[in-house]
Amino acid sequence: MKKTIIEARNLYKEFGKNAVVKHINFTIAENEFVTFLGPSGCGKTTILRMIAGFEIPTSGQIFLYDKVINDIPAYLRPLNTVFQNYALFPHMDVFENIAFSMRIKKQEAKAIEAKVAELLEVVNLSGYEQRDIASLSGGQQQRVAIARALANDPKVLLLDEPLSALDLKMRKEMQIELKKIQREVKKTFIYVTHDQEEALTLSDKIIVLNHGEIQQSGTPIDIYNEPINTFVADFIGESNIIDGTMTKDFEVEFLGKRFLCVDKRPSLETDRVQVVIRPEDIEIGQCLEHTINGVVTSIVFKGVHYEIIVQCSESEYDFMIHTTDYHEINKHVGLDFGPDDIHIMKAG
Amino acid sequence: MKKVLRNVYLYLMLLFLYAPILVLMVYSFNASKSRGQWGGFTLEWYRRLFMDANIQSALYYTVMIAILATIISTIAGTVSSIGIFLYGNKAQKVMLNVNYIPVINPDIVTGVSMMILFAFVSMRQGFATMLIAHITFCIPYVILSVLPKLRQMDVNLIEAAMDLGARPMQIINKVVLAEIRPGIITGALFAFTLSIDDFVISFFTTGSGVSNLSIYVYSMAKRGISPEINALSTLMILTVTLLLFIINRRSNKKTKTTGERI
Numbered sequence: 001m002k003k004t005i006i007e008a009r010n011l012y013k014e015f016g017k018n019a020v021v022k023h024i025n026f027t028i029a030e031n032e033f034v035t036f037l038g039p040s041g042c043g044k045t046t047i048l049r050m051i052a053g054f055e056i057p058t059s060g061q062i063f064l065y066d067k068v069i070n071d072i073p074a075y076l077r078p079l080n081t082v083f084q085n086y087a088l089f090p091h092m093d094v095f096e097n098i099a100f101s102m103r104i105k106k107q108e109a110k111a112i113e114a115k116v117a118e119l120l121e122v123v124n125l126s127g128y129e130q131r132d133i134a135s136l137s138g139g140q141q142q143r144v145a146i147a148r149a150l151a152n153d154p155k156v157l158l159l160d161e162p163l164s165a166l167d168l169k170m171r172k173e174m175q176i177e178l179k180k181i182q183r184e185v186k187k188t189f190i191y192v193t194h195d196q197e198e199a200l201t202l203s204d205k206i207i208v209l210n211h212g213e214i215q216q217s218g219t220p221i222d223i224y225n226e227p228i229n230t231f232v233a234d235f236i237g238e239s240n241i242i243d244g245t246m247t248k249d250f251e252v253e254f255l256g257k258r259f260l261c262v263d264k265r266p267s268l269e270t271d272r273v274q275v276v277i278r279p280e281d282i283e284i285g286q287c288l289e290h291t292i293n294g295v296v297t298s299i300v301f302k303g304v305h306y307e308i309i310v311q312c313s314e315s316e317y318d319f320m321i322h323t324t325d326y327h328e329i330n331k332h333v334g335l336d337f338g339p340d341d342i343h344i345m346k347a348g
Numbered sequence: 349m350k351k352v353l354r355n356v357y358l359y360l361m362l363l364f365l366y367a368p369i370l371v372l373m374v375y376s377f378n379a380s381k382s383r384g385q386w387g388g389f390t391l392e393w394y395r396r397l398f399m400d401a402n403i404q405s406a407l408y409y410t411v412m413i414a415i416l417a418t419i420i421s422t423i424a425g426t427v428s429s430i431g432i433f434l435y436g437n438k439a440q441k442v443m444l445n446v447n448y449i450p451v452i453n454p455d456i457v458t459g460v461s462m463m464i465l466f467a468f469v470s471m472r473q474g475f476a477t478m479l480i481a482h483i484t485f486c487i488p489y490v491i492l493s494v495l496p497k498l499r500q501m502d503v504n505l506i507e508a509a510m511d512l513g514a515r516p517m518q519i520i521n522k523v524v525l526a527e528i529r530p531g532i533i534t535g536a537l538f539a540f541t542l543s544i545d546d547f548v549i550s551f552f553t554t555g556s557g558v559s560n561l562s563i564y565v566y567s568m569a570k571r572g573i574s575p576e577i578n579a580l581s582t583l584m585i586l587t588v589t590l591l592l593f594i595i596n597r598r599s600n601k602k603t604k605t606t607g608e609r610i
Binding site: 052053054073074075076079080081083084085087088089090091092100101104105148149151152 | 502504505507508509510511512513514515518522523526527529
C-alpha cells in the first residue's frame, strides 16, 4: 500500500448559500496520477483550489501527510499549480518565469540556471530560455507553465484543465507528454478535467464528481467497466442504459428477454436494476430467438467505426452500437452480447 | 467635390484652433515691440526671458511643484488603485465614481474650495499649499490610468505568484507593479502635464512670493502683453505638446502590444 499524501475529510465548501463541494472524502497516494472528472459546475476546480490554498474550506479538513493544511496560506504550501490559462508572467521571458519561485527563495544564480536548464529538458524546450512568452505557441506556453510549477520541487502538482485551450492534435500529444513527465519527475499529479477520454488516458485513479459529490472513484478500467450508476455510465463513454429486473443470481431480465450475466442478485429490497451495455460490446447479426431484434434507423461513419442506432422492435428503445461493419438503414437485425458485456447497476 | 468640401472644412477647423497659437509663436520672434507689425526675426525675447530673475524663479517653482506633485501623486494614486482594485466589484464602481468627481469638477471650484480648506486649517498659503493642491488634482488622473491596467491584468497571475511562494508584498513588487507599469508611467506623465499646465487652482492656493509660470504670465499680462510672454508661452506650449505626444505614443503602443497578445 502506497503512502497517502493528500487526504480530504468531510470537505465542504459553499459560496454564499450555494454548496459546491458537499462533505466529500478522498485519499491520494504518493506518485499517483489522480483525476477529478466531472461536468462543469461539479465542484472539481473548487476542490483543486482548496488543495492549492486559493479557497478556504467552509468545513472539513485537507491533510498533507498527517498535517492539516486548511490554514496554511498558498505561498507556504509545498504544492504547485498549472493553471488553465497558464498564467505565465508576460513581462518575463521563459527563463525568468521558470526561475520565479527559486528567485523568491533567493537561491544561487548557478543553481537556478542549472535547474531551469534541467526543467526545460524535461518539457522538451531546451534553448528557449530567452524567448518572450508572447512568441510561444499554446503548447509551448503549456510546457513552460509545467516547468515553472515543477521548479519548486513541489510534493504535488495540481493541474486545472491544462489542455483545454489546445487543439485536438496538440492535446493528444501533450497527454502523452504529461504522462511521460509524471513518470520522469516521480511526483503526485492531481488533474482536473471534464474530458473523460483524457481522464481515462492519463489517470491511475479517477474520482468522478457530480453536483459536489463523489459518484465513484477507482482505476480507469474499473470505472469504465463497472460504472456504479447511470451518471457515471453516461459520463464515461457512450452507453446503452436499460431498465431491468434481476430474476435470480446471474440472470437479468430486460426488454422482455432473460440474459445470463456475471453479477449476483443485489441484496436490496428491490430487484429493479439498470443495465449498461457499451456500444462496442454489441454485435449485430441475424434476428434470432435469444437476440434483441430491431431495425437500423441511422448509421454514421466515425472514422474508426460506424455508429449505428438500432430501434428495438417491441419497446422502441434506441441502442447505440459501434462496429466496423456496414449495415443498411431499415435492415432488420439482431443484437447479441455476452454475459461479460452486461453491467448491472442499482436503479437510479 | 464632397471630399474637397470635407477637407476644406477640416482645414478651416484646424486653422481656427491653431491660428492664435501660431500667431503667438510667430510674434515671439518679432523684433518689433508693437504687435501690429513685423520688425524682423529676433531671439531677443528668449534671451531676456532667461535673464529675468522673476521668470527663473517662476520656472523653478513650476518644475519643482510638477516633479514633486508627479512623484507623490503617482505613488499615492497607484497605491489607491491597488486598494480600490482589491475591493469587490460593486465598491470598485463606487470608488471610481467618487474618483471622477474631482476630474469633472470645474478647476475654479477645486481652487476655491482648497483655498477655503487651507484657511480653515490655518495653513499659510505658499509653496506647500500649492503642492498639496497639485497632488490632490493629479491623483484621480493617476488612478484613471492605473486602474484599467489592473482590471486588464489576469487575476490568475496573482494566484500563480502566490502559488510559487511569493508573499503578498512580493506579489505586488514582482508581478503587479510590472504588469501595470505602462499605466503608472502614463499616469505620471499625465500628472506632470497637468501640473505644469495648471493656472486656476495654483492661483487660488499659492501665497505671496510663490508664482509658477502660468501665474507669472497672468500678472505680466495685466501690465500689458510683452513679447517676452509670447516667448514664454511658446516654450510652455512646446513642452506640453511634447508631453502629450509622448503620452499618445505610449497609449498607441499599448493597444498594439495587447492586440498582439490576443
